[in-house]
Amino acid sequence: MLIVDDDALVRAGLEMMLGQFDDLTVVGAISDGAEVLPAVNSLHPDVVLMDIRMPLIDGLTATEQLRARRDPPEVIVLTTFDTDRHIRRAMRAGASGFLLKHTPPAQIARSIRLVAAGEPMLSPDVTRRVMAFAAEPDGDPRRDEAQRLLGRLSDGERAVAVLVGQGRTNSEIGRELLMSTATVKAYMSRILTKLELTNRVQVALLVRDAE
Structure with a gap:
């Protein structure tokens, strides 16, 4: 997997945390959405863990760019921001998962395995809110x-x-x-x-x- 986060401590923490799982391999860690396409081209990850707020290109824009490519890797948005606007845009951009950074390591690892196998993975709270998107007034x-x-x-x-x-x-x-x-x-x-x-x-x- 490829880790994309502008915080060096978060990148290091995720690499260390995910390194404990024998079936998961971190192929790279980068600091901005602007680096995503070149990194994917060279490293060929199956899954990208994507932060949202980054200085040059944000994670949602990077997800849209990445998922528009042919045979793109799966994307899990892993962030501290869980507003409905962010969730909706991430899902419509093609992200297969949306997790908060306080998600336990075992659940993050399980999510990576699921999306790599073609199954979506959302945290329970995010799932409830995604389902609520449809509960809008008639005439939408x-x-x-x-x-x-x-x-x-x-x-x-x-x-x-x-x-x-x-x-x-x-x-x-x-x-x-x-x-x-x-x-x-x-x-x-x-x-x-x-x-x-x-x-x-x-x-x-x-x-x-x-x-």
Whole structure:
């Protein structure tokens, strides 16, 4: 994984903390969002741990730039700032996780493993707030657009997307719809292509917007 944080003590602390897990490897640690694309090109991390506030390019902008690339690594936003504005922008930018820096080390490690495997990971508080984004007054202009986009999906794809919107994992979706995990992953790939999205968190937000 690649650590991106402008605080040298935080970078060192994360490297030390994550170094205790045998299955996780820190390939680099950098101090600004402006360094992300070159670092990803040279180090090829599977997951990027991204701070938000940095001097040149902030972590949310860096996430948008990174996720717009072909075959980008997964991004977990790891920050002290958890305003709804930051959470919403991070999720729509394509981040697969959003955790606070006081999250216990074991949970951060678990989150890295999950997003590397294609599963989203949000802290419980952030999950509640993401789900609340859909609970906005009728007439939200996003609703019609979300429903139009979901209309691109086949019945089977839409069934998978709805369960993604409920926060189900691939294995849970497979059990619900009597599919293998490989089939669910194939459906997810087609869903992302048709909806022009980059990860399942964005699919979940779109499903919520359409409700």
